[in-house]
Amino acid sequence: xxxxxxxxxxxxxxxxxxxxxxxxxxxxxxxxxxxxxxxxxxxxxxxxxxxxxxxxxxxxxxxxxxxxxxxxxxxxxxxxxxxxxxxxxxxxxxxxxxxxxxxxxxxxxxxxxxxxxxxxxxxxxxxxxxxxxxxxxxxxxxxxxxxxxxxxxxxxxxxxxxxx
Numbered sequence: 815x816x817x818x819x820x821x822x823x824x825x826x827x828x829x830x831x832x833x834x835x836x837x838x839x840x841x842x843x844x845x846x847x848x849x850x851x852x853x854x855x856x857x858x859x860x861x862x863x864x865x866x867x868x869x870x871x872x873x874x875x876x877x878x879x880x881x882x883x884x885x886x887x888x889x890x891x892x893x894x895x896x897x898x899x900x901x902x903x904x905x906x907x908x909x910x911x912x913x914x915x916x917x918x919x920x921x922x923x924x925x926x927x928x929x930x931x932x933x934x935x936x937x938x939x940x941x942x943x944x945x946x947x948x949x950x951x952x953x954x955x956x957x958x959x960x961x962x963x964x965x966x967x968x969x970x971x972x973x974x975x976x977x978x
Contacts, residue, residue, distance in 0.1 A: 817895035824902035831909025832921045833871070839918050840867040886925055889945045891933030901928035923953055 841859050844867070849857045887893075893901065905924040912919045926949050933941040 815895055817899045821895055821899045821902065824899045824906060827906035828902045828909065828921075828925065831906045831913065831924075833868075834913040835909050835919060836921055837864075837867045837871055838913070840870065882922060885945065885949075886922070886929060889942060890926065890929045890949075891936070891941045893929065893932060897932040897936065901925065901932045904928040904931065920953075920956075923949075 841863050844863050845854065845857065845859045848854045848860075848863075854860070902925070905921070905928040908924045908927075909919065909921060926946075930941055930946055
């Protein structure tokens, strides 16, 4: 169908958006750490950091991304090509817009929102809201849990290395 071909474009746009968003966060964190540790005289993104971020993203997607792909593609709702195109296009637009504005967002959250939106328009009960609920809980808990774990690890490291 027509939308199967358009999905190639929307998937490419989403992948581009994923790279503009997630790779930038990784490169910023690594380069910031190198600068803070005094390993860079001025702040910039070394080319090897760019290559390592791309490799890490690719390998991470290859190794562990399939579970997320399965959840997004099959467990939230059943999508036809037109719905898949709309969900991907919406997620790509969100990712590219936030990347241009310098706002870091979750690529998984953007596509999950797009899929839920398309599914709920088809029929509200078409969305498996139990699966959606787990994703929403992940949205709510990600920042406070990550912050708590980081604080705990930092506290332990401060006790082991008092000068840190």
